[in-house]
Amino acid sequence: MPQLAFLAGITVFIASLAAEANRQGADWASLLFYVSVAVFILPVASRIVLADVSRWERLSLVLLAAIGLFLIRIIHEPAYFVDHDAFLHWATANDILKTGHLFKPNPLLPISPVYPGLEIVVTALTELSGLPLFLAAQLFMFIIRLVFICALFLFYEHVSNSSRIAAIAVLIYMGASSFVFFDTMFSYGSLALVFMAIAFLVDIKTERTAGYRAVIFIAIPILAALAVTHHLTSFLTSLILASFAALEIIRFSSSRSLFRILIIPIAAMAFTIGWSNLIGNPSEAYLGPVFGNAIDEAMRFLSFEGGRLPFVAEDGTVAPAWQRITTMLSVLLICIGLATSFFRALARAGVPVLLGKLPRRWRAFIEWRNDRLVALTLVAFAYPLSIVLRMTRAGWEVGNRIGPFAFLGVGIVIAIGIATYWQGDSKNRARAALLGTAIAVAVIAGIFSGSGNYILGSARYRVSADSASVEPMAISASEWTRKWLGTGHRFFSDRTNRLLLATYGGQQVITTLYDRYDLGSVEFARKIGPGELLAIRETTVDYFLLDMRLTEQLPLMGFYFDPGPVYREPPDPAVLFKFNKLAGVSRVFDNGYISIVDVARFRDNVYAQ
């Protein structure tokens, strides 16, 4: 274990060197990074799959793996927020710190202020410690990542009755595309996952504890906090808890009363629905179109009517061959793992599914012993669904979000296969190394699937590429607005600059999500006609921040402003110069790439148009 801790340090060091090489434009940097991750995960996984390892060592090893992967994530974002979603929640946290109140509107993500669990905790830390919000957030994310791993390990351990299966399952869970980056981002889903894992553990604890102490003092506060933290996670947690209860009720042989079985899922559902109703059901409007579009596109993909080209970004960038091969290999390995372990997992849960042991009575099929394991095994079916969704443009994000939940099942199912079949009780280290390699491939492919080519940042600015678009010049422009214009002005800009304006600039940005107006069509219009003027007036926009770099490249995410128009080529630079000759439009800032035009006089000029 200590040798592996030393190796983890070396891995993080190599990863930081790779990040520096990447900034200098070295092509091999990404490969070096992934090799260093593999060299770290492989021995950890090879050790964990062996039968004769103590429980503490297993737990320490999975914690070590999680710490190593978290530190690698810090290398991606070592000084300030660069990930898109972190900005959304940073804006909400800033509002809380500034006003001392919750629920202030956030145009970047209108649903964020009404699910403020994460921001409450981090602003409390900031207020009490005096730490900068970024540092407080990273410290907090680190601690909750460790707690999440412990909770997941204990949950799997209770479900499988084996620390070995639990440790392997946690390690396989790290192969979820969102594990390394998305779920450690300063985002409400990251905290909600921790509450989810603890809620599952509490569910087990209440089963083993007499009375209702665990329900009242642990389950109720945690489920309430989960409901206040994240819509989708609280809903899925309720659903999974309900499935545990339903399976326990179906099998007829439970020794618990119906009330005791149902109290936790009912509480979870009540808090989820109750909070959602209290704040006006914003989830439906927010998630409805996301899921609707994802399902539509998935159906079209399954009917061979279109979809997204795998490994090709929206700007046409193709992933290197070795990354494509690793990802395909990972999907193949996971599918093999699921295929060879699915019935073993059900059999371990007590479902009589093994050949030669099939019962003659149908009732015997519903006499399983382990409801949670049955449920988790069925949850593994979400994995192929997430893969299909990832093959579509609209569904990519949903597929990525399903990952953490699908891997709850994938992890334990494959772990059971490894512990009972692939490695079994064998002490053969070569076999363990082979399995360790397979797990390392899954983890690496997970990182790649979730983060694409920009895990180490980008040597050069990329258009609409989230972390690869956040750079000091654009930050400085937004900070300039705060200093010289003041805060709270109505600004419109592209996907990246509006994040910076809302956070560094403290401006009130205009978004389609919040204002229901797409000013992107005004920014890219050839001229300001009556329709454009009407949009400017309706949105009461004061300033446009125009980034000339948008005209150089296609957007990596597929859109410059909000999802909508599909671009085949970058816009003509002339469209951004249309403001130059408009009487009443002042260019108040220019740095050669970014300019800020004040349209307030033009907007309010009754004679315009």
Added chain:
Amino acid sequence: MRNKVVCVGFALGCLASIAIPMPILVRAVIALPMVLFIPGYLIIKIVFPRERFGVELFVFSVGISLAVTVLSGLLLHAASFMTALGWSLLLSGITLTAAFFVKCNSETPPYNVLDLSKFQKFMTAAGCIIALIALYQAREGFLSHNEFSYTELWVVPDKGHDSRNYILGFTNKERRPTDYDIQVYLDGQLLASWPSLRLVDGQTWTERLFLPFKSRSIKEQRVEARLYKTEGSERYSQRVWISIPAERQKPAELTASGDLLDHNVLSSYQRNGDH
């Protein structure tokens, strides 16, 4: 008993950190457990007084503390008291109240975790130190990476003064000392100029301007500031301007759809883009 005293000590420390100025590090050491662990730990001690404190109860302690903080936040919001003082009073209050109910004999010995040899401890410590060095190196490399060098030029109203008072300014972010000339034109006529300004990297130059705009004009009034920077034998320009629309202006003049392309600005941008 010892743990209970430590928890009470943290609660009192949290209260003191608001009243007495303390270094950030000390405040952070107090705040982290107060937000993430101590309230939950004491509640767990009340709920499961005889259970051995292992990983499971640790996880529950953190989970409950987080939940308590989230729910306290809602309470503080309702009370309009979401400040450092509010947090300190509430979390310390919860901790002290919970500590009151914890039985002194409820502490149980912790589990023996990993028993490491000296060499193993050395390896673990070395791994941690190397990781910290890596993070420091990553941060330094990240902060020193600036793809673009540029000059920020601006003109903004001078707040609190007559509406014809403006501030003209620019900041050198070229990462080297640079020579500038700046000229201000009103409707094409030179109004003022500041030649041969040399600014080092990061330096800002500002000047208050009184722009003689007419209060009522039948045509657009435009003041334009042109900044010229010299790099070797090359001379580049940037422009900002203030435009006051005419009292009455025909829409046709506002949208010259045939010639929207401003060639000066485009060429300036293209030169900057070559950096």
